[in-house]
Amino acid sequence: MAYVLVAALLRNGAVTSNVMDLLGGARAMADATNGRVAVLALGAGEEKVTSELIARGADDVLTWSNRALASWSGEAGVAALVAAAELTSPDVILMVADSAGRDWAPRLAFRLGAGLITEATGWKLDEGKPVFTRMVFGGKAHAVQASRRPVSVATVKPGATRARPPDARRTGNVRPLDLAFSPSAGFPVLVETAVEAPKGPRLDDARIIVSGGRGLSGSENFSYLHELAEVLGAAVGASRAAVDAGWVPASWQIGQTGKVVAPDLYIAVGISGASQHLAGCAQAKAIVAINIAEDAPIFDQARLGVIGDFREVVPALTAALKEMLGK
Numbered sequence: 034m035a036y037v038l039v040a041a042l043l044r045n046g047a048v049t050s051n052v053m054d055l056l057g058g059a060r061a062m063a064d065a066t067n068g069r070v071a072v073l074a075l076g077a078g079e080e081k082v083t084s085e086l087i088a089r090g091a092d093d094v095l096t097w098s099n100r101a102l103a104s105w106s107g108e109a110g111v112a113a114l115v116a117a118a119e120l121t122s123p124d125v126i127l128m129v130a131d132s133a134g135r136d137w138a139p140r141l142a143f144r145l146g147a148g149l150i151t152e153a154t155g156w157k158l159d160e161g162k163p164v165f166t167r168m169v170f171g172g173k174a175h176a177v178q179a180s181r182r183p184v185s186v187a188t189v190k191p192g193a194t195r196a197r198p199p200d201a202r203r204t205g206n207v208r209p210l211d212l213a214f215s216p217s218a219g220f221p222v223l224v225e226t227a228v229e230a231p232k233g234p235r236l237d238d239a240r241i242i243v244s245g246g247r248g249l250s251g252s253e254n255f256s257y258l259h260e261l262a263e264v265l266g267a268a269v270g271a272s273r274a275a276v277d278a279g280w281v282p283a284s285w286q287i288g289q290t291g292k293v294v295a296p297d298l299y300i301a302v303g304i305s306g307a308s309q310h311l312a313g314c315a316q317a318k319a320i321v322a323i324n325i326a327e328d329a330p331i332f333d334q335a336r337l338g339v340i341g342d343f344r345e346v347v348p349a350l351t352a353a354l355k356e357m358l359g360k
Contacts, residue, residue, distance in 0.1 A: 192295020
């Protein structure tokens with residue numbers, strides 16, 4: 034394998050933890066085939082992250098910052114990826130399965146005549162070529178897919194791979210991408226972005242998540258989760274049942290039709306553990322379940338399970354952690 038290309042859309046001038054995790058997987062793929070890794074860093078602030086990307090596994094960093102990324106992010110991102118692919122001739126192009134990756138990947142595959150794999154949860158190499166796995170039927174089964182074309186474009190779910198520790202001794206090449214982009218009048222234009230400002234870390238990047246479900250019985254009981262999350266420095270999420278009931282915003286939803294997360298610790302409170310929800314949190318390193326129903330399916334996936342009323346268990350846990358952490 035000659036080249037693995039990773040797409041990195043910078044958020045607030047920084048590389049997200051999901052991209053760093055993906056870069057770790059790309060590095061492992063390239064090492065197994067004596068290949069190289071290139072990262073396309075898109076967005077303002079790319080000059081600040083090049084050394085970090087190289088330390089984490091990139092051999093080459095291509096940078097491109099253009100005002101069009103703010104208003105025509107879909108078309109500008111695809112144009113930059115096409116230019117990067119023409120420059121590096123990659124065998125595999127990887128991107129995070131987030132809103133940007135899901136937008137770019139199919140159009141990029143079409144323009145390059147490449148094979149497309151979406152929502153991959155992992156891969157292995159077969160005679161030097163990647164074979165991807167992805168969940169199907171609501172997470173009840175796994176499909177194995179490989180591209181019939183010379184080039185594979187794949188979106189990878191968060192948590193499928195893990196970032197490598199930085200190595201300051203690594204060296205690499207940095208090259209600005211020479212691309213002139215002229216938006217067409219027919220392109221859709223991003224008019225306004227409304228950003229929710231939750232307390233604590235973003236769900237997408239959080240290493241600890243406290244999530245609530247139908248068992249909380251009402252929006253007011255999410256206060257128990259907020260208190261626990263504040264002590265842990267965690268983000269708060271929810272199952273689809275809690276969102277559909279109107280207890281919390283849709284942006285909190287974790288699952289097959291919500292966000293896919295991969296924290297170090299996922300605390301599921303009052304969540305039964307249907308396959309659709311597990312599709313969004315199965316990549317967590319450890320799941321702790323708190324549920325009053327001892328036959329809840331979530332206990333089959335949890336490393337630690339507590340059978341009990343969350344109104345008693347969560348406050349006791351919060352108090353114990355405050356004492357342990359000196360808060």
